[in-house]
Amino acid sequence: MFHILNVDDLTTDFLLELWNLASLNKGKRNSKLKNKIITNLFYEPSTRTSSSFFSAMNLSGGSVIPINNVQFSSVSKGESLQDTILTMSTMTDAIVLRHHEEGSALKASEVSEVPIINGGDGKGEHPTQTILDGYTIFNCFSESMSNLRITLVGDLKNGRTVKGLVKLLSRFDNNHFNFVSPKHLKFSDKLPNSSYETSDINSVIKETDVLYVTRVQKERGSIYDYELSEEQLLSLPPNSIVMHPFPRITEIPTSFDKNPRAKYFDQIKYGIWCRQILLEKVLLS
Incomplete structure (x- = not known):
């Protein structure tokens, strides 16, 4: 079975x-x-x-x-x-x-x-969210899952999709992880070998291939609000992608939805x- x-x-x-x-x-x-x-x-x-x-x-x-x-x-x-x-x-x-x-x-x-x-x-x-998240990256980067700079943002302490994605991408070669959150919502699992923790997304966003944005899990007691600006998102490299497991609250402005880097509705289809x-x-x- x-x-x-x-x-x-x-x-x-x-x-x-x-x-x-x-x-x-x-x-x-x-x-x-x-x-x-x-x-x-x-x-x-x-x-x-x-x-x-x-x-x-x-x-x-x-x-x-x-x-x-x-x-x-x-x-x-x-x-x-x-x-x-x-x-x-x-x-x-x-x-x-x-x-x-x-x-x-x-x-x-x-x-x-x-x-x-x-x-x-x-x-x-x-795990099935991890499957579709992985497929989104696999599909967008010509079936390659290595040599990526992944930036994860939001409630990294309670976000189960983040844990699964880090596990998955850690299997592949030369991936680097940026964990962006306030101190009280830091990633709670063991950090990958190549990783960096910060509360300032501006310090890493311009060198990001995969931006994985998550909401704050208020139903699990998390307290925090944030919103990425369109200006910040437009500073991403042109071949990068922006992902979100949804539901979205205020993390990504809807004005960014038509940008070719926005892949969160593709994730749903995938x-x-x-x-x-x-x-x-x-x-x-």
Whole structure:
């Protein structure tokens, strides 16, 4: 049984194959997952992840049981995560789980009779976001993931997408990481060998290939507000890219959206492509 719980579950060869298939398929419809069912089991709000899995599953001919608000399920009556997982395992071929507790996906995998795909577990990881983030970089830099200058901005302490992306890009050669945040929201995991921490984005933005912007996780107790100006973003090198896992609050001005360096809406499209291939791999393995 093939669980997707964190980035460490994804070998580099597996990712490269998935990304190449995503580039080849580009979200085309097929019937590979006809008669297959997944459950979207979301204990936290989601727009893109839940909808992306729904779309990806439908594109391959499968069906989705959407439980996108557990307050309308037996969870509101006190049902445990384990019992909910065991119940849905009898009705479905895989479960996409989003939960507010770090480690919840692992707990679910220990009792589930079907594959668990982690759709985000608290401050832990969000591996399918890492897959699509990696694909965005892979696609924009001519299938190269090395020799990049990556600048990560915002709530680096609580942002699970940052943790996964740093793990992934640390596998490749000669990547340098700039971590930009106030001291109380500094990156909490081990820093990569080639890294630099600062609170001043202006000191690194002009020498950045990938600018990865994140919102402040106020639902996890973070307190901070920031907004990058269009002037700052325009100082990026011409071949750089700007990414954001969304939702966006005020971090990137909408006036920058049409700039060719803005790739955050492409990320959403690529998420469908990648999740479609991932579901086919998980459900047909």
